[in-house]
Ligand code: SF4
């Protein structure tokens with residue numbers, strides 16, 4: 306008969322009289338450590354729908370779809386794919402559009418659709434060629450960032466134009482045909498069409 310070694314007896318006794326190494330989660334809620342990276346949380350007020358986070362997300366969590374007819378950009382975030390790397394927060398152009406929570410860590414679910422979040426942002430469409438320019442909030446953000454310098458941008462002026470109604474309704478909303486005129490520079494047109502207007506001096 307083999308007798309247990311002294312070391313093994315000591316370990317068994319130590320384990321018997323010390324508390325468990327594991328926690329009693331989920332009976333007792335887990336307290337995340339400092340700087341824990343949990344589920345990203347979007348602040349819709351501070352997210353301008355610029356697409357930057359889509360480009361930096363390594364896991365393809367964030368997808369964009371531009372619905373030109375409804376003039377909306379649909380942003381979907383599937384947190385079932387998230388790696389919690391923090392790249393979206395790091396590169397957010399407003400610095401406040403998305404932040405990784407340090408308390409949201411319970412994402413287990415039987416229905417993966419519950420992990421998909423959706424946002425909608427109003428789009429600006431070129432009145433001439435129909436190309437998507439960007440979202441209205443994105444342009445407003447750039448405008449605020451640039452301050453008075455923003456007025457050097459014709460697109461910015463045109464957004465104000467839309468509010469001030471300086472241009473005829475017919476020019477702004479009906480859309481421009483291929484026949485771009487010099488006056489069309491005061492409509493909402495994309496940089497490509499604007500270049501045509503300015504260079505050709507029609
Ligand atoms: S934390 Fe990383 S993986 Fe998750 S959404 Fe942000 S960039 Fe994508």
Ligand code: SF4
Pocket residue numbers: 351352353354355356357358359396397398399400402403
């Ligand atoms: S980078 Fe920031 S502002 Fe741009 S879409 Fe992502 S969360 Fe929104």
